[in-house]
Every structure is written in structure tokens, then in C-alpha cells.
Amino acid sequence: MKQLVILSGKGGTGKTSITAAFANLAKNGNPPINAILADADVDAANLELVTRPKRLESHEFIGGEIAVIDPNRCHACGICEQVCRFDAVIPPDSSQAVYRIDPIACDGCAACVYQCPEYAITMQPQKAGNWYHSLSLYGDLYHADLIPAQENSGKLVTVVKQNGRLRALDTGAQLLIVDGPPGIGCPVISAVAGADLGLIVTEPTPAGSHDMERALQTIQHFRIPALVVINKADLNREKTAEIQNYCKEKQVEVLGEVPYDPLISEGMKQGLDIVAYHSTSPASQAIKAIWTKVLERLSLLGGAS
Amino acid sequence: MRMANNNPLKIAVASGKGGTGKTTIATSFALSIINDISESLLFLDCDVEAPNAHLFLKPQLTEEKPVEILIPEVNESLCTHCGECAKVCQFQAIAVLGNKTLVFPQLCHGCGSCTMICPANAIQEIPKSIGVLQKGTAGEIKFARGVMDIGEPMAVPIIRQLKKWVAPLEPQITIIDSPPGTSCPVVESIRGSDFLILVTEPTPFGFHDLKLAHQVAKDLQIPAGVIINRENGAFSELEDYCKEENLPILMRVPFRRNIAEGIAKGRNLIEILPEMSASFQNIYHQITTLVK
Amino acid sequence: MKIALTTTAPNLEAQLDPRFGRCAYVLIVDSETLEFKAHPNPALNSSGGAGIRMAQFVSDLKPDAVISGDFGPNAASALQSAHLPMYLFGDSQSVKDVIERFKSGKLTKV
Numbered sequence: 001m002k003q004l005v006i007l008s009g010k011g012g013t014g015k016t017s018i019t020a021a022f023a024n025l026a027k028n029g030n031p032p033i034n035a036i037l038a039d040a041d042v043d044a045a046n047l048e049l050v051t052r053p054k055r056l057e058s059h060e061f062i063g064g065e066i067a068v069i070d071p072n073r074c075h076a077c078g079i080c081e082q083v084c085r086f087d088a089v090i091p092p093d094s095s096q097a098v099y100r101i102d103p104i105a106c107d108g109c110a111a112c113v114y115q116c117p118e119y120a121i122t123m124q125p126q127k128a129g130n131w132y133h134s135l136s137l138y139g140d141l142y143h144a145d146l147i148p149a150q151e152n153s154g155k156l157v158t159v160v161k162q163n164g165r166l167r168a169l170d171t172g173a174q175l176l177i178v179d180g181p182p183g184i185g186c187p188v189i190s191a192v193a194g195a196d197l198g199l200i201v202t203e204p205t206p207a208g209s210h211d212m213e214r215a216l217q218t219i220q221h222f223r224i225p226a227l228v229v230i231n232k233a234d235l236n237r238e239k240t241a242e243i244q245n246y247c248k249e250k251q252v253e254v255l256g257e258v259p260y261d262p263l264i265s266e267g268m269k270q271g272l273d274i275v276a277y278h279s280t281s282p283a284s285q286a287i288k289a290i291w292t293k294v295l296e297r298l299s300l301l302g303g304a305s
Numbered sequence: 306m307r308m309a310n311n312n313p314l315k316i317a318v319a320s321g322k323g324g325t326g327k328t329t330i331a332t333s334f335a336l337s338i339i340n341d342i343s344e345s346l347l348f349l350d351c352d353v354e355a356p357n358a359h360l361f362l363k364p365q366l367t368e369e370k371p372v373e374i375l376i377p378e379v380n381e382s383l384c385t386h387c388g389e390c391a392k393v394c395q396f397q398a399i400a401v402l403g404n405k406t407l408v409f410p411q412l413c414h415g416c417g418s419c420t421m422i423c424p425a426n427a428i429q430e431i432p433k434s435i436g437v438l439q440k441g442t443a444g445e446i447k448f449a450r451g452v453m454d455i456g457e458p459m460a461v462p463i464i465r466q467l468k469k470w471v472a473p474l475e476p477q478i479t480i481i482d483s484p485p486g487t488s489c490p491v492v493e494s495i496r497g498s499d500f501l502i503l504v505t506e507p508t509p510f511g512f513h514d515l516k517l518a519h520q521v522a523k524d525l526q527i528p529a530g531v532i533i534n535r536e537n538g539a540f541s542e543l544e545d546y547c548k549e550e551n552l553p554i555l556m557r558v559p560f561r562r563n564i565a566e567g568i569a570k571g572r573n574l575i576e577i578l579p580e581m582s583a584s585f586q587n588i589y590h591q592i593t594t595l596v597k
Numbered sequence: 598m599k600i601a602l603t604t605t606a607p608n609l610e611a612q613l614d615p616r617f618g619r620c621a622y623v624l625i626v627d628s629e630t631l632e633f634k635a636h637p638n639p640a641l642n643s644s645g646g647a648g649i650r651m652a653q654f655v656s657d658l659k660p661d662a663v664i665s666g667d668f669g670p671n672a673a674s675a676l677q678s679a680h681l682p683m684y685l686f687g688d689s690q691s692v693k694d695v696i697e698r699f700k701s702g703k704l705t706k707v
Contacts, residue, residue: 008323009355010323010324010355010357011322011323011324011325011485012322012323012324012325012485013324016510043485043486043487043488043517044321044322044323044485044486044487044513044514044517046322046509046510046513046514049509049510049513050509064395065395083417083421085415085416085417086416086465087465104492104496104524104525107414107416107461108395109395109396109414109416109418110393110395110416110418111393111416111417111418111421114393114418114421114422115421123395145517146487146488148487148488148517148518148520148521148524149487149488149489149491149492149520149521149524149525150488150489151488151489152486152488152489154458155643158619158647162619162641165616166605166621169605169612169614181486182323182324182355182485182486183354183355183460183484183485183486183490184354184355184453184455185354185453185457185458185459185460185490186458186459187488188354189456189458193669194616203569204569205568205569205571206357206360206569206571207328207355207357207360210355210357210360211355211357214354214355214455215355217455218455218456221455221456222456232565235565235566235569236566236569236570238570239569239570260565265508265537268508268509268510269508269509271509391653396646397640397643397646397647397649397650398646400646400649400650400652400653400675401653402652402653402656402675402676402678402679403656403678403679403680405678407649407674407675407678409646409649409671409674412646412649412671
């Protein structure tokens, strides 16, 4: 079973739109590929908006733990504030004579728990979100939503991927397609773990190429083979050429270019990926050609294994 | 038009969804108001994983400071392998296996708990670089940002240190460019702001994520307003939501291919549409009224 | 010999679970008698360092060898430190298959 992760560095380059199109091509293309989908962008999960999923299971997700001070045991000695490195301890004020923990600032390190002389502090698990198993137009979809303002340590990403992976093992699926988050931090690191191939979707803007470089370095830092797709490539031909040259220098293959296509947005409003919405549109054709190459690079062109 | 403002004002720009135009709008906002105010203005790029504001503002960077967290170093000759450090560590960053105590720096949050607990005083802390802070100016605009090292997982400590580092500048106005998403790095960036501008696009993805970002604003009790970017006809769900939630729509930027191409060439919004400058100045005025 | 191996279910008929840190179960099996004890993975819910947690857990069970599909870099460092030899499943199809191959020295050592 292979794992493909789609990243971008910069948000808004078209990761999810392209992932959804890939999912469609896996199911309905030639050869059909038995694939499981995982939306690893748990912060702002959009894959479900273009794959029409029917929810099968819903699970609570307990994120990290945060420290909670028992006001009845607190003697206001202030040691917790001294040891906390995350500015998460609120000292007494006119409204309270004891110390309190700011749940948003708390890192969950438990240093205060072990240093409190009154044993007044305990770690309590926090519900951070939910994860789901749904059946989309293109197969099993694992996705999640993080409660806003919660910590996104990558744990929920791991849970989503892990369940996708187990399902793939159970059903003999050939491929796990992971729609990755923007950025390069812990959620991205969790999303790329175990990937056989990382596909970076970029756009020919200064921010797009700048962040593509960072995403590329991140994937390579974790020794995962990387490929690039330039989306909205005709918006700035000069910049697209620059990106092509950069990738050539770094010996990273550019799998293809996708033209800017307003039909993608229209399809999104109908809850559909571009291939479903308009299978012969310029973007659809470009994505189809790219998908064939993706399968080649993953050695999946032999069809069902 | 001179705008008087006595209390320091922090305006954050966020979106939920990446790619809606946060940085484009935030930098254009700064460039629009700088020539019309007498107050000092700081632009803070808190998107430390993938900072882009410098591409629009083109600042001269004059100062740099490494961001470090303290991680444990075990003195094996003093270590008794009792395992207390591993027990207290919440992140599996220190483990006792066989007769060695191993530290995994990339998992360490730098909390110091293991160091404090070690009964043999066998742990000392050493600094580990996780990123860099940079300061400079773009004309009259003071500029600062954080840049996370590749391969580092955590943005939050960098954002936190960035804000501390710029505090002595005491700018009267701060514009904060926050990262995409709605989780801890965003919260760390926008905490303490007086107003939040939510930049969205009128698409299902944009709207879905706007609601999440708005929830963060509500949790942090920060008043908010919306800028709709790339508008191409009305998106009724978005309009209804803003009405129901009393979210003022501060501005609408139309979708036009020439704007997209201009941005792609590295120009900022007010270079492409100079009339936007007056609109941003109006927004500034609106915000100062809304936060009173 | 006592062998630790990672599976998706707590019995000898289970499918092999290829990832060490994120496996569902670890089985400790006597390679001669096939007596076994199954343990659910204590690290399944860890956000990071699952491999390290699993390594600590497995090392406390004192097996003679650890076999899985793949060991992440942290898990590998940890198990090496504990002087636990690591082997890879390779093409093995079942728990019994792995044990036979281990006994005849056919498994790749990490």
C-alpha cells in the first residue's frame, strides 16, 4: 500500500482541489486504483466539501492535556508561575485569591504538576475535536475537525491517517491519498510521516514559490521523494519558468502545470471536484496527465496488485 | 487626513483558510495608512512557518536574534537511570533504555520539567535553535518577523518570543499578519489584539473556514470584521452569516484577473488599484471607532 | 527465544502490522512453543514519540528480538540503546511465517 501526500507550503494554491480530482481519477480512471482518502488539514478541513461524503462513524478526539489547579488546595505560593515557561499561569487578582491556569496558553508540559508543593495541580484531557469515517463519492474518507483555538500538535492528523491506513490494510487498498495542511510545522510533519511520495502544489506568485521551497526542504528533511505541480501556471509565465528552473537545479521533477481555471471554483460551489464538474476543461485535462505520471512514480500503473 | 489615536492599537489579520489574501490585504493596509497617520506603525509577520509579508513590503532587515528553547543534556556519569525524567516528560522526549538515557530534541518542548525532577542533578539545559527573529523597516513602517527552522515542529514558541522582542518598540499601531488555520499558532498570533480582520473568499472553502476563524475570535473575545477578497457575485450564505453574526463587512475586493496577475508579479494591491488606499484608510477609521 | 512482533490483532492469526510505533498490538511469542502474550500498544495515543514509548514498553518486556515492518529513526535509536536486535518482516505473510523465517535466519536485520 502506497502513501501519497499533497502539500503546498502556502495555503490556497489548490491542494484540496487537486486531491479531490485525484480521488475521482483513482476511482473512475484508467486503470482504477483502490484508494482511501485522508484529509490531514484538520484545522480547516475542506476535502469533504468536494467529495459529497456520507458520514458512517463519528469519534471524539481527546487532544493533549492541560493543567488545572484545584482552588481548594492552592496556597498561592506562586511556584507554578515561576516554573511555567509558557506564560500560562494567572496570578491572583481582585477576583481570585488563588492561581489559575490559562487553558489556551498551557503547553501541557506538567512541570507545574510535579513542582506544586501542595499537589494542587492535575492534568486533564481536553476534547480537542472529532474525527470521522465517511463514504465519499470516491471511497472511504477519513477526516476530522479540530475545535477552533485548540492545539494542533499533529496528533489528530496522526489519528486520521492511522485509521485511513488501517482501513487500507483491511480492504487491500493500493493507495492512501493524504490532503495535507499548509505550513511546515507539526501537522505537516505528521501528515508526511510514512509517505512514499510528496507532491507539492505551488502557484507562480512570490509567496507561492517562496513557500514551495520551504515545503520542499521539509519533505526532503524527512527523506521523502518530492514532486512539484504548478497550479494556475498561466497567471505569470515568467514566475512559472523561474519555478521550473529552481526545481531543475534542485533535481526535483515538475510533474506538470495546471492552467488557472474558473470552473474549479464553480465546481466547488456545486460540491464537486473539477473532473466531476467538467471532465474536459483545461484544468481537468492537465490534472489527468499529471495523475498518470503520479501513478507511474508510485509504480501503480500495473493496475490492481 | 490625520488620525489621532492615543491608546496602542493592535489589529490582527487572519482567515482560517490559507490563500484568501491575508498577507496581501495586511500589507496593503499598512501601506495605505502609513502616510496618513502620525503614529508609529509596526507590521508583525507571525506566519513563522511560511512568512511572506517581506515579499510585499520589501523591508531592510537590520537586526536578527536566534530563537532558542532549552533542552536537556544528560550527564551519563551522574545519571542513575532511575527513569524519573521519562516519567514526567509528557512528550516522550527523554527515555531510559538499557543503561542509557536518550534525549529526542525534536520532541522536546523545552519545559524544564525533567531537569527540575532529576534526583541526581544529572541534567543540565542547553539552548537549541528553532528559528530566528528579524527586525527592520520598510520606509516608515517598522517590520518584524519570525522564521521557523526547517524540520522544527512548533511555531508557537517563535511567535511568543517575537512578540516579546518587539514589545520595547512600543508602536502605537501594530498590524499582525497571522498564519492560516485556526489552531495554536493563530491563537498565539492574535491574542491580545484589539480587532481582528477576517479575510475570506466567497467560496464554500473560504466560508467554511471563515466560520472557524470567527469562532476563535469569539473565544478570545476580540471584535471582528470581514474583508471579502476575490468577489465574483454575491455568496448569499456568507452575506447571511455576517448579518446574523453582526460581522461588519469592511471591504470587498473584486475578482479580476489583472489583480491576480499583478499579485503574481509581486505588486501589492494598492499599486494595482490605487483607489483601494482610501478604502483601507476608511477601514482604519472604522476600526478605531469600533474598538472604543 | 522470546520474540516481540507487531500485529493488528491480539492473536497468532492476526495480520502483521507494519509500523512499529503505531501498531495496534505487540505480541511476545515463544519461538519454540508458540505461547504468546498480546499487549495493546500503549503509544497509540501519543502525538509524538510513539516509537520511543513503544520502544520503552517493549524493552521492559525483555524480548530477545523485535520484529516489525519498519522502525522510525527515534524507535530505532531507542531500541539500539536497549541492545535489542531489530528485524524486518519483509514478505512474511503471517505471524507463524515470521517466526519460521526468523528461526531459519531469513529475516533482514536492521
